[in-house]
Amino acid sequence: MRAAVLQVPGETPEFTEHPDPRPEPGTTVVHVTAAPLVPLDLLCASGTSYFGRPAAPYVPGVQGVGVVESGGHLPPGSRVWFATAAGMAPGDGSLAERCAVGADDLVPVTAEVPDAALAALGLSAVAAWMSLTWRGGLRPGEHVLVLGAGGAVGQVAVGAARLLGAERVVAVARSEQARERARAAGADEVVALDGDADALEVRFRDALGGRLDLVVDPVFGVAATAASRVLSAGGRLVNLGGASGDTAVFSSAVLRAKSAAVLGYTNNALTPGQRREALTEIARHAAAGGLAVAHEQVPLADVAAAWRRQATGDPGVRLVLTP
Numbered sequence: 001m002r003a004a005v006l007q008v009p010g011e012t013p014e015f016t017e018h019p020d021p022r023p024e025p026g027t028t029v030v031h032v033t034a035a036p037l038v039p040l041d042l043l044c045a046s047g048t049s050y051f052g053r054p055a056a057p058y059v060p061g062v063q064g065v066g067v068v069e070s071g072g073h074l075p076p077g078s079r080v081w082f083a084t085a086a087g088m089a090p091g092d093g094s095l096a097e098r099c100a101v102g103a104d105d106l107v108p109v110t111a112e113v114p115d116a117a118l119a120a121l122g123l124s125a126v127a128a129w130m131s132l133t134w135r136g137g138l139r140p141g142e143h144v145l146v147l148g149a150g151g152a153v154g155q156v157a158v159g160a161a162r163l164l165g166a167e168r169v170v171a172v173a174r175s176e177q178a179r180e181r182a183r184a185a186g187a188d189e190v191v192a193l194d195g196d197a198d199a200l201e202v203r204f205r206d207a208l209g210g211r212l213d214l215v216v217d218p219v220f221g222v223a224a225t226a227a228s229r230v231l232s233a234g235g236r237l238v239n240l241g242g243a244s245g246d247t248a249v250f251s252s253a254v255l256r257a258k259s260a261a262v263l264g265y266t267n268n269a270l271t272p273g274q275r276r277e278a279l280t281e282i283a284r285h286a287a288a289g290g291l292a293v294a295h296e297q298v299p300l301a302d303v304a305a306a307w308r309r310q311a312t313g314d315p316g317v318r319l320v321l322t323p
Helices: 039-046 115-135 152-163 176-185 197-208 221-230 252-258 272-287 300-311
Strands: 002-005 014-017 027-037 063-070 079-083 098-102 106-108 143-146 168-173 189-192 214-217 236-239 261-264 295-299 318-322
Touching (some): 002 300, 027 295, 027 300, 039 300, 063 098, 063 115, 079 098, 079 115, 079 272, 106 272, 115 152, 115 214, 115 236, 115 318, 143 152, 143 197, 168 176, 168 197, 176 189, 197 221, 214 221, 295 300, 300 318
Parallel strands (some): 143 168, 168 189, 236 261
Antiparallel strands (some): 002 014, 027 063, 063 079, 079 106
């Protein structure tokens, strides 16, 4: 088969011939139709991450969409979303024509959402959805602040908060292009992510009308510091990333006075059942037009150029590779 193959960790994958996956007991061979290129793929392939140096050569790609070819409990022809541990454990990932997938990492898909659109949503959408629901406990009528709202997680968080009954959703993003993506996702107001914590605090408070119940935060840093000051009584800040740095400053007095909570989130804490249920809900809403991530389809043969675009940190949209 043809695949994106990383020969040496830290370098760029090349589009070349690679052995077909071997059907093993408990695995399903999936014909891949769409696979997103995400920051985790580059982190795993760097050879310097906390996952350790991956055994190379290997095929990157931690998630994708496709159709069952053989093996496993689903009949051939079943449409699925799937996850892999490529770069985190031995084995190949989704940036190929075929991929072997374990039973717990397959999610049947019946919603009529295009493959590339579903691939663009994927685990980013799961993180946004579960940060709002399972971790953040969003209730109808609450006010939500989404940091980093131009990214994939942020776009979904904005749309999902609206679907889940939030009364007001304010988005925060750094570039004008990112702010446009947040507006398209359905934010009531979009705030520029610039300035110090004092300036951001004033901006957040004004945009939210003085009430903030839940923060979805893939950014951390100064933005999280400012957001924590604006939290209302019983407010929650759910952190799921550190795009702007690994530290933020929180006031003990402020948090205690408001009985506010700062909560961590990772998709790794989910059970396969939770992930499956979240993806099924996400696909249903995506099919109805309620959730989307701005994306661009790129032929798998152009993986090297796409990889370099992703390595810039902000390719502008989610890049989805199609074999």
